[in-house]
Amino acid sequence: MERIEKTFTGLKERGEKPLIVYATACDPDCRESVDYFKLILEYADMVEVGMPFSDPLADGPTIQKAHERALRAGANTCRVLELVSELRDFAPEKPIILMGYYNPIFVYGEDKFIRDAKSVGVDGFIVPDLPPEEGEDFSRKVKSLKLSPIFLAAPTSTDERLKKIGQLSGEFIYYVSVTGITGEREELAYSQIEGDIERIKRVTGKRAVVGFGISKPEHIRRMYNNPDGFVVGSAVVRRIEKRDKEGLKELLKTLKDATKSP
Numbered sequence: 482m483e484r485i486e487k488t489f490t491g492l493k494e495r496g497e498k499p500l501i502v503y504a505t506a507c508d509p510d511c512r513e514s515v516d517y518f519k520l521i522l523e524y525a526d527m528v529e530v531g532m533p534f535s536d537p538l539a540d541g542p543t544i545q546k547a548h549e550r551a552l553r554a555g556a557n558t559c560r561v562l563e564l565v566s567e568l569r570d571f572a573p574e575k576p577i578i579l580m581g582y583y584n585p586i587f588v589y590g591e592d593k594f595i596r597d598a599k600s601v602g603v604d605g606f607i608v609p610d611l612p613p614e615e616g617e618d619f620s621r622k623v624k625s626l627k628l629s630p631i632f633l634a635a636p637t638s639t640d641e642r643l644k645k646i647g648q649l650s651g652e653f654i655y656y657v658s659v660t661g662i663t664g665e666r667e668e669l670a671y672s673q674i675e676g677d678i679e680r681i682k683r684v685t686g687k688r689a690v691v692g693f694g695i696s697k698p699e700h701i702r703r704m705y706n707n708p709d710g711f712v713v714g715s716a717v718v719r720r721i722e723k724r725d726k727e728g729l730k731e732l733l734k735t736l737k738d739a740t741k742s743p
Contacts, residue, residue: 484576484604485629485652488526489688489709496742498705499526501690502733503580503714505547506530506564507556508721514551515567517721517729522572524733526740529607529712530568532561532581538610543715546722558589562601569602578631580607595622605629605651613645620649633657636677640684647685653709654681657693671704678707698739711740 492499502525507514521528533551537544565577579598586594586608598606605628611619613632620630629651634643636658646654658674674691681689692712695701701711713736720729 483627484574485527487574488576489652492526497526498708498740499690499710500733500737500740501525501527501529501578501692501710501712502717502736503529503531503544503692503712504717504721505533505544505551506561507533507551507554508547508718509550509724510554511551511556511560511564515564517726518564518568519571520726520730521717521733522568522575524730524737525575526737527576527578527710528568529578529580529714530561530565532558532579532585534582534585536584537582541715543719543722547718550722558585558594562597565598565603566601576604577602578605578607578629579603580609583608583611591619592622595626595628599626599628603628605631607631607633607655609633613642613649616649624651629653631655634677634681634689636673638681640680643681643684647681647687650685650687653688653690654685655712656681656689656691656708658691658695674704675707682709698735701736701739705739711736 488499502521504517504521518528533548533556535552537548568577606623616632623630630649631653632646632650633655634646634657656678678689678691688709690710690712691708692714695711695713696716716732717729720732
């Protein structure tokens with residue numbers, strides 16, 4: 482939680498906004514995945530480490546295939562936590578957020594999962610299939626260890642639901658910019674995103690970052706003023722699938738440049 486707050490504050494002082502990058506743990510395998518995350522951490526201000534799962538219902542084909550590759554490579558919750566431990570040693574100050582579905586957390590044991598995640602250096606959690614109506618206990622446990630629960634808001638979220646999301650979330654809320662699954666888009670609904678972000682921040686009093694569909698610097702520049710941060714996933718995962726490290730490096734560089742004040 483402290484690393485997340487320091488990151489937002491420090492970037493704001495420099496006239497920047499956080500670039501938050503998602504990749505799936507153990508894709509294409511558990512060893513090579515560490516190298517990709519280290520490359521990501523050279524440019525990203527925060528990372529989302531995806532926990533592989535057999536039924537990633539919120540994800541599009543690109544990330545679904547990453548989950549499949551990771552599971553074939555032997556990924557499990559313990560290996561994800563081992564990966565996080567290596568990343569924490571590599572980047573002591575950058576926030577690491579675990580993003581995963583609730584079933585593996587339940588199987589591992591919710592209390593043990595949260596404690597073990599904290600012990601390896603996790604700063605927060607995004608659980609896409611844990612709605613706020615069922616997430617009060619999880620949020621309380623996470624906050625009690627000074628970690629950050631991060632809940633999703635959508636274009637369809639009512640003000641009443643946003644209030645609940647705001648109460649349960651930590652340092653920020655994750656705004657899903659499309660009503661659908663993850664994946665790269667050519668164009669985004671910029672005016673709707675702008676209005677929704679303003680509403681989320683007004684109703685909740687929390688920061689709001691935007692994700693789902695962002696894949697190129699132009700997307701960030703076109704909506705720069707309203708969101709408090711930008712999440713990129715599928716465009717990164719696609720380059721990992723191709724084992725295109727140079728292409729990934731160039732993408733990350735241009736995305737990070739776009740998060741600096743115009």
